Amino acid sequence: MSTATQSERVALTGNEAAATAMRQINPDVVAAYPITPQTEIVQMFSNFVADGDVHTEFVRVESEHSAMSAVIASAASGARSMTATSANGLALMWEMLYIAASYRMPIVMPVVNRALSGPINIHCDHSDSMGARDSGWIQLYSENAQEAYDNIIQAVRIGEHPDVRLPVMVCQDGFIISHAMDNLYVLPDEDVQAFIGEGGGQEHSLLDVDNPATFGPLDLQNWYFEHKRQQVEGMKNAHQVIPEVAREFADVSGRSYDFFEEYRTEDADVVVVVLGSTAGTAKDVVDAMRADGHKVGLVKIRVFRPLPADKLVESLLSRSAVAIMDRSDTFSSAGGPVYHAVRHALYDVDERPPVSNYIYGLGGRDIRPSQIRRVFEETLEVARTGQRSRSISYLGVRE
Amino acid sequence: MAVNLRELSKQEVSLTGGHRLCAGCGAPIVVRQMMAAAETPIVASVATGCLEVATTIFPYTAWANPLIHSAFENSAATISGAEAAYRSLKAQGRIDKDIKFMAFGGDGGTYDIGLQSLSGAMERGHDMVYVCYDNGAYMNTGIQRSSATPKGADTSTSPAGRKIPGKPEHRKDLTAIMAAHNIPYVAQTTPAHWRDLVTKTRKALAVDGPAFLNVLAPCPRGWRVPPEDTIDICRLAVDTCYWPLFEVEDGEYTVNYQPRDKRPVSEWLERQGRFRHLFRDENKGIIDDLQDVTDRTWERLNRQAGD
Numbered sequence: 001m002s003t004a005t006q007s008e009r010v011a012l013t014g015n016e017a018a019a020t021a022m023r024q025i026n027p028d029v030v031a032a033y034p035i036t037p038q039t040e041i042v043q044m045f046s047n048f049v050a051d052g053d054v055h056t057e058f059v060r061v062e063s064e065h066s067a068m069s070a071v072i073a074s075a076a077s078g079a080r081s082m083t084a085t086s087a088n089g090l091a092l093m094w095e096m097l098y099i100a101a102s103y104r105m106p107i108v109m110p111v112v113n114r115a116l117s118g119p120i121n122i123h124c125d126h127s128d129s130m131g132a133r134d135s136g137w138i139q140l141y142s143e144n145a146q147e148a149y150d151n152i153i154q155a156v157r158i159g160e161h162p163d164v165r166l167p168v169m170v171c172q173d174g175f176i177i178s179h180a181m182d183n184l185y186v187l188p189d190e191d192v193q194a195f196i197g198e199g200g201g202q203e204h205s206l207l208d209v210d211n212p213a214t215f216g217p218l219d220l221q222n223w224y225f226e227h228k229r230q231q232v233e234g235m236k237n238a239h240q241v242i243p244e245v246a247r248e249f250a251d252v253s254g255r256s257y258d259f260f261e262e263y264r265t266e267d268a269d270v271v272v273v274v275l276g277s278t279a280g281t282a283k284d285v286v287d288a289m290r291a292d293g294h295k296v297g298l299v300k301i302r303v304f305r306p307l308p309a310d311k312l313v314e315s316l317l318s319r320s321a322v323a324i325m326d327r328s329d330t331f332s333s334a335g336g337p338v339y340h341a342v343r344h345a346l347y348d349v350d351e352r353p354p355v356s357n358y359i360y361g362l363g364g365r366d367i368r369p370s371q372i373r374r375v376f377e378e379t380l381e382v383a384r385t386g387q388r389s390r391s392i393s394y395l396g397v398r399e
Numbered sequence: 400m401a402v403n404l405r406e407l408s409k410q411e412v413s414l415t416g417g418h419r420l421c422a423g424c425g426a427p428i429v430v431r432q433m434m435a436a437a438e439t440p441i442v443a444s445v446a447t448g449c450l451e452v453a454t455t456i457f458p459y460t461a462w463a464n465p466l467i468h469s470a471f472e473n474s475a476a477t478i479s480g481a482e483a484a485y486r487s488l489k490a491q492g493r494i495d496k497d498i499k500f501m502a503f504g505g506d507g508g509t510y511d512i513g514l515q516s517l518s519g520a521m522e523r524g525h526d527m528v529y530v531c532y533d534n535g536a537y538m539n540t541g542i543q544r545s546s547a548t549p550k551g552a553d554t555s556t557s558p559a560g561r562k563i564p565g566k567p568e569h570r571k572d573l574t575a576i577m578a579a580h581n582i583p584y585v586a587q588t589t590p591a592h593w594r595d596l597v598t599k600t601r602k603a604l605a606v607d608g609p610a611f612l613n614v615l616a617p618c619p620r621g622w623r624v625p626p627e628d629t630i631d632i633c634r635l636a637v638d639t640c641y642w643p644l645f646e647v648e649d650g651e652y653t654v655n656y657q658p659r660d661k662r663p664v665s666e667w668l669e670r671q672g673r674f675r676h677l678f679r680d681e682n683k684g685i686i687d688d689l690q691d692v693t694d695r696t697w698e699r700l701n702r703q704a705g706d
Binding site for chain 1: 493
């Protein structure tokens with residue numbers, strides 16, 4: 001698996017797909033630390049380095065905090081820089097995530113979603129990346145290995161765009177995607193290189209000793225706010241850049257991407273919103289329920305940061321009822337993070353549908369088609385009556 | 400590598416005036432002497448702390464060389480990322496200059512919260528020099544004890560109280576810990592011994608791989624000494640053997656300075672307000688203890704150096 005010269009269909013796990021994308025991107029610097037379920041990405045990338053398949057300087061750091069610290073400095077030095085992590089590793093980076101975003105460093109980081117301790121658990125939920133949703137990173141979520149692969153390649157272009165200049169995390173569900181064998185199309189190496197172009201995009205390099213600059217100065221009351229305001233602008237600009245990059249990527253790959261995917265929503269009365277691998281299961285449920293004559297559909301969010309609020313409203317406002325499925329909780333006792341975001345977006349619409357929240361799958365608890373069917377059935381009941389019996393439900397848990 | 404003061408004085412100043420470090424602060428003296436010693440362009444990182452907050456207040460910077468700061472505990476990891484970028488871009492022919500890398504941290508950012516990051520960077524073998532400016536407490540946040548604070552010192556989190564007479568614990572021997580990393584170059588010096596400091600900076604920059612310098616950097620506020628005494632108090636630290644000048648080159652120890660008249664540690668202590676309470680009768684044992692540890696460390700160093 002050292003090169004790919006033509007677009008070919010291959011069987012890869014999500015981790016293999018991510019590692020392949022990293023090899024094809026051929027970053028100038030990777031600094032990473034292994035953690036389950038991301039470990040294989042670091043192992044496979046180590047092989048690429050050992051075999052000379054990449055020109056990357058690979059910094060085998062002693063922690064994720066140092067991984068993010070190192071790639072912030074390497075990105076500041078004009079080097080295209082990547083890392084990858086999961087769960088507690090992402091949590092250990094927390095301080096540096098905010099700094100990476102505020103320094104406008106276009107780092108790309110595959111995140112293999114895993115439940116955040118405690119109690120310690122190695123399996124999938126979204127508590128890790130959802131906890132980082134306000135760190136200033138662009139967040140892309142993937143339904144399967146193909147999307148993880150495609151998103152990682154697009155992330156390079158999105159993050160490095162001069163109007164954006166923000167770090168991007170590309171999330172895939174731990175084990176469910178990362179360790180499951182999938183069929184996907186891999187682009188030829190040269191197509192990936194042509195698509196991402198020359199790396200770095202750092203206007204002022206830390207290594208420019210003839211034009212010395214200070215990176216990360218003390219920023220007090222009279223400037224900090226302006227810099228944070230500019231950061232918001234970068235995230236706003238991503239609304240234009242993400243579709244532009246997707247269009248170009250479709251030209252190269254034949255695969256189309258948007259902020260979210262609408263599955264059989266044309267005439268749907270009831271729409272369920274999910275992100276990640278659950279979308280695959282939910283699409284099957286939609287097909288089954290459509291066969292039974294129910295007007296149901298699915299919205300699968302790909303881009304959670306920036307939040308495509310206006311587009312989500314457009315998609316959801318004419319529904320009779322909407323349910324949001326969250327694979328993490330906020331512990332606010334007021335629902336999960338996707339629920340908060342989508343329900344908030346709908347507030348400005350006068351005739352907004354009732355929205356309910358289902359929290360499911362924490363710590364890798366299986367989500368079954370029967371459970372998703374229950375979500376649809378209960379939401380159809382809300383659509384019929386206009387009444388929610390309760391706003392937040394926990395699915396598949398002993399209560 | 401002759402050190403010529405006339406030549407050094409002609410070097411461009413890398414840490415320019417106008418910064419807001421206190422009068423008498425040891426840190427900028429250390430940085431300026433080191434930068435003057437460097438014969439190759441330097442890219443530096445700095446940990447959050449006095450040196451950083453007082454020299455980089457946006458939109459100003461006192462630094463004439465490229466500098467990056469991102470957090471408190473990661474100066475070593477940060478410069479290792481820059482050094483990795485340099486190696487990568489140089490190998491690809493995208494950069495042609497020769498650049499050397501230095502990381503600065505106070506004792507808080509080095510002995511304590513940044514120790515893991517430092518240890519990792521040293522073990523990985525980056526071509527970098529890590530400089531600890533050791534002022535023996537968290538001075539930036541208001542003189543809290545660190546693991547570099549000497550036993551008995553009165554700090555804001557180890558106050559000399561009615562029951563507990565200052566910091567109960569001895570300081571960590573960080574230079575020994577760094578020597579145990581078996582890196583090419585480890586040394587200890589002070590800004591009062593400028594010839595020693597310049598020579599060691601050049602040796603540290605010259606080795607292929609990581610180097611560590613532990614530099615005593617008095618804090619007049621925290622040590623409660625007059626600002627004009629900074630250099631004197633460094634000399635006394637060396638003449639009492641509290642802060643020996645030594646270096647470890649590929650595992651070989653050299654003691655660089657043997658005081659002709661080794662002074663008792665109490666002479667160093669009595670000049671500093673933070674140790675005033677130790678001179679009360681009931682606390683004299685702490686001074687004896689400090690003398691004992693100083694003597695044993697000094698003897699061990701001389702044994703290691705084969706002197």
